[in-house]
Amino acid sequence: MVPELADLLATSRVVSLPMTARFRGITVREAVLFEGPQGWTEFSPFVEYDDEEASAWLRAAVDFGWRPTPEPLRQRIPVNATVPAVPAADVARILARYPDVRTAKVKVAEPGQTLSDDVARVRAVREALGPEGRIRIDANALWNLDEAEHAIHALAPFDLEYVEQPCATIDELAELRRRVKYMDIPIAADESVRKAADPLEVARAGAADLLIVKAQPLGGIHSALRIVAAAGLPAVVSSAIDTSVGIAMGAYLAAALPDVDFDCGLGTVAMFVDDVADEPLVPVDGSIPVVRPTVSSSRLDALSADQGRTEWWRDRIRRCHRILEHSAAL
Incomplete structure (x- = not known):
């Protein structure tokens, strides 16, 4: 199942997390969070990945947010x-x-x-x-x-x-x-x-x-x-x-x-x-x-990316969503 694009964008929050040390050449990690029927989920492919590769990450976000997780064997x-x-x-x-x-x-x-x-x-x-x-x-x-x-x-x-x-x-x-x-x-x-x-x-x-x-x-x-x-x-x-x-x-x-x-x-x-x-x-x-963490709205606000980065990520979601829809139709 691929949720409607509007459902993804409705709850999407783009965040920018400062890091304690440079890693993979970055000092800030960006991510998008969505709230699905199962809870909060994440879409955070690295910025250099193309849309085809990044679409797998959106598929994972849908899997975790819209599909029940397997029964855990350990806590x-x-x-x-x-x-x-x-x-x-x-x-x-x-x-x-x-x-x-x-x-x-x-x-x-x-x-x-x-x-x-x-x-x-x-x-x-x-x-x-x-x-x-x-x-x-x-x-x-x-x-x-x-x-x-x-x-x-x-x-x-x-x-x-x-x-x-x-x-x-x-x-x-x-x-x-x-x-x-x-x-x-x-x-x-x-x-x-x-x-x-x-x-x-x-x-x-x-x-x-x-x-x-x-x-x-x-x-x-x-x-x-x-x-x-x-x-x-x-x-x-x-x-x-x-x-x-x-x-x-x-x-x-x-x-x-x-x-x-x-x-x-x-x-x-x-x-x-x-x-x-x-x-x-x-x-x-x-x-x-092994838990789903509670996401704080105050932290989301404090860590929100600026408007330009938010729009960049929302455009990326749109493109990756089209790829998922096309794959689902095959």
């Missing part, structure tokens, strides 16, 4: 900290926003930085978490094959849980996985799932040991569950730097999976200075609850 979801590509000296400050979290995902391969910067950052995380902490790294597909192999060798002494999307292509992932198999460091696929025309291709190619799944880019909770089941690989549910509303979508996805073997990347509300929810879904005792 709390353990989460990881997210460490942007900050100097090593800033790591302790970042981790302080994630009390009692035992796992950290560390961004590496930042344009303009070096492998030495990555090593220093990961070393600082290991020192902060101690020997029992878990460290995973995320290169966002920015290494080539040889760079990835070299970097994994340099970072392996810090006991990596897995390496997320080290290279861009499935062929590169498969070859890298073959090269580092003796090191027993798993390869995880993110962009090769959520940005692929066929999200199952990476599993069929044997190019990854586990999948990173995100509810919004994959078209919603029900679509993501089908992909995980068909892939037959362990899955880590992660966020797309959502507000608490989008994080709740991810939490319900994680709660519906038969197994959650890894801490999920759903602690990213800690990256915001402020949030739309009365009780933001930030980690407490290393986890977040």
Whole structure:
């Protein structure tokens, strides 16, 4: 079902959330919230995505706002900290926003930085978490094959849980996985799932040991569950730097999976200075609850984007809605 465009626009609120540190090149995260029959939902594709890709995010918003969620199998979801590509000296400050979290995902391969910067950052995380902490790294597909192999060798002494999307292509992932198999460091696929025309291709190619799944880019909770089941690989549910509303979508996805073997990347509300929810879904005792947060009208007002950005997002909704209607008619 695709709701009428007027129903989406009637409750839409465009918000602009300042971040505690630069991430993915931004310091402010924009999102649109809608109120559907099931509650508040979110549409927040990154601004550089085209309408075809962004339409999957609108499908996810409809799925969460207009369709009942699967029955949760667990009530709390353990989460990881997210460490942007900050100097090593800033790591302790970042981790302080994630009390009692035992796992950290560390961004590496930042344009303009070096492998030495990555090593220093990961070393600082290991020192902060101690020997029992878990460290995973995320290169966002920015290494080539040889760079990835070299970097994994340099970072392996810090006991990596897995390496997320080290290279861009499935062929590169498969070859890298073959090269580092003796090191027993798993390869995880993110962009090769959520940005692929066929999200199952990476599993069929044997190019990854586990999948990173995100509810919004994959078209919603029900679509993501089908992909995980068909892939037959362990899955880590992660966020797309959502507000608490989008994080709740991810939490319900994680709660519906038969197994959650890894801490999920759903602690990213800690990256915001402020949030739309009365009780933001930030980690407490290393986890977040599986709940739909109450959205505060006063916070929506305080975080409202300016008129120009609001109209930009409303136009984007119109274009993506046309794509959904066309798909539904086929």
